[in-house]
Amino acid sequence: MSPFTYQQALDYLYSFVDYSLTRQLRYSPEKFDLGRMKAFLELLGNPHLKYPTVHVAGTKGKGSTAAMIASILQAAGYKVGFYSSPHLEDFVERIQINQVPLSHETLAELVDEVRPFVAQIERLTTFEITTAVAFLAFLRAKVDVAVIEVGLGGRLDATNLVQPEVSVITSISYDHTKVLGESLGQIAREKAGIIKPHTPVVVAPQRQEALAVIREVAKERSAPIIQVGDDYRYRLAVHSLDGQAFWVWKAADQPKVDEWIENGAEHDEPLRFEMPLLGAHQVDNAAMAFAVADILRSKGWEIGDAAIAKGFQHVKWPGRFEVLCREPYLVVDSAHNQDSALKLRMALEDYFPGKKVVLIFGASEDKDIEGILRELLPKVKGVIATQSFHPRAIAPEVLVQMVHRFGYPARVVVPVEEALSLAMNQVGDDSLVLATGSLFIAAAVRQTWREHFRV
Template identity: 50%
Template sequence: MYRNPGFLFLSDIISHYWVQMNALEQSYQESLDFIYSFVDFSMKRHVDDAHHFFKLDRMHKFAELLGNPQDNYPSIHITGTKGKGSVASLCASALQAAGYKVGLYTSPHLQEFTERIQINGEEIDKAGLVALVDRLRPLTQQVPEITTFELTTALGFLYFAEQQVDIAVIEVGLGGRLDATNIITPMVSVITPVSYDHRAVLGNTLTEIAYEKGGIIKPGKPVVLSPQQPEAEKELLRIAAEREAPITQVEQAYTYTEVAHDLDGQEMIIARQMTNNANPTLSLAAEPLHLHLPLLGKHQVQNAATAFAALDIFTQHGVALSSQSVTQGFAHVSWPARFEILRKEPPVVIDSAHNGDSMLRLRQTLDEYFPDRAFILIFGASADKELDDMFREILPRVESVITTQSLHPRAADPQELAKRIAPYGILVQAINPAEAALSKALELAGSDKGIIVAGSIFIAAAIRFIWKAIPEKQIY
């Protein structure tokens, strides 16, 4: 067949496109291999004696080589044991609704590495990530022992600066005091509820853990505290007073309550209270404000109040923001795998609960939304987690358990998990891979029982991915 050399056939265009896409995908994977070639504590089962790695001098040096990009924009810095990702996403969504160009840095990711670095809800594209990694590659040789998370954080800071964001919302990776993100000087710091987690690194008492989390409090800079357990609160207040950081305790500064909920979201009302150091007339909630949240559970009402308090402080420091923007932003926030309902009837729910406190909140939310429903638990966890803390909270709420495993290197063996659960006197079986575990759970649930997936963000992400790939006719 004659082919005009000046005319491209559709097959030529498609072929050229796939060659380009394959080349980009290869470059992207090579970039990820480079990022993960450094010390990566998220992949280690136990930290052991590697605490010497947790320090900020490498991050300061690397940022200096990049021209300290983190200083080019105002920021909100968020830590805590649970809820920090939800608070970060709420803040970013509200600021975006106000018309700002907003960077959001979070970890870990659910499916794709690029989720960690976003601007206005759009992930950094793979080509952009490859280009940044290629530029940073030679600089890493000047910073011995740089870690994967430090390199990733630097990528995020640089990307936000070069894309000229108006504001960045930065979530701490681990702890706070020695976390790679803690080289920023934020406009406001936020500490969500502190509970027991990562004890090998952060300490065995709430005072020790709160000391690490409180490390993000900067001298003279405002800090917002979610409601805390007394031991943690005492330490956080001590640090704030020592650094003369103005403090807003959410439960004292605001009244907030859930007024209605269903499987599509919940309604809440928030209002600023009169306190010694604040004029409520200057607040976004000078009058009671009605908010809709697509995020479910009473703990998300608390997270929303915490995010609101941080935004309120932003407005008092020159950032133009209206209550309408906050209302709009909160109503459209997206934060997957946090009591995310994949199917309403019979329910299939995934949650990233991975410690005792978050399992308690998960159990309470199940009781709130599905009070009379029997559930089958698909459970997977990291090998270094406090399993009994989780089991004590969630096992009384479920009828049976299927243990399984994500592909993450820290994932515990399903057979070992089943052995740990057996003494609790509940029916348990180990099934791997996760696809088979979900299939068995669907079979056991039938048309009446619910399925809840929990134990780690990695197993929640795995089941979410598998679920999305199942043809609709096979699951409804």
């Protein structure tokens, strides 16, 4: 028998229900059942319990924060597994070891290996099988630690069988409301479902409604809560298109930092780090990553300040306010709800003051598209509506109608290659090209630019 190929592995995985591709999705125990995932992992020997983990949930910033944590742990000398979703261009990006995706051959071998066990459990999903493959890959690679990003929600997510050293909840905002709940409190309760008894949980600055729920769940589970912005404080130092620097310090060090603020004494200056990721929101995420590293070292992990600095310097998280080109400026971002679009607009005003935007836009039909447009349209001089190869992608003709209702010009251009070509011809010294609306649009534009425009 010929070996299982990478394409066969992908075809097999996608032959199961993939809720990321489903138009009508309801978050119900029949669809999201940890019981079947638990049984599946038991058949595989519970690989997820054989190495330490860090578990990261949230609406925005969870991928960036998880990538920073993984980079810091790697810089500290640990062999690090990193599981995230969705991928940008290649499925194996979801499962990385020391920032290197699994080879196509390794993924194919692991998928082939789990097939007999999949056959024993009814109604497994694409994400559940992929998650199990990731857990198995990390075990086989003998990782020292794995950083695991939640797929959707938290409470019923397939990743929520890990027993982490630290749980992490990044910024919570409105997304997947039909699935997770219509209020911030309901969404927060799903995210807080990752909190484990007696396990510290690091929490990003949150709106009060979300924070109250997280605190309630943490108290019920006797989980120490570490509040970034309070227990750990931070401030942007400087930023440019080449990166940014920031300070971070513990609340207990505030008197010393006060002296530095007022008198500039060098010996009182808090820790300062640099990173290539752009946008003030990434400083929020970096403060989260620092807090996680600090908690791990309080538990005996060997993570020095120099390793943290190196981890921040070498973190990679493409497709998020990424400047692909400077002549003309071409930016891609994965903003897909109103809150992330607001952060994107603030970043545009910060890094490109006064410049108008030629907007390449596409989105999934289940997103708050009007909310996204409401934030971005005041910056644009024109919208090019396009469509990625994704089952939930909304028709660009519908996008044009929505943009017109706001009183802005828009036109349909597909495929993405033609949309990018038109945008690059329309941009001038007073403007930039921005591609956003979904990770799939960001990925398609990145790939098109690399193949057809990069000099």
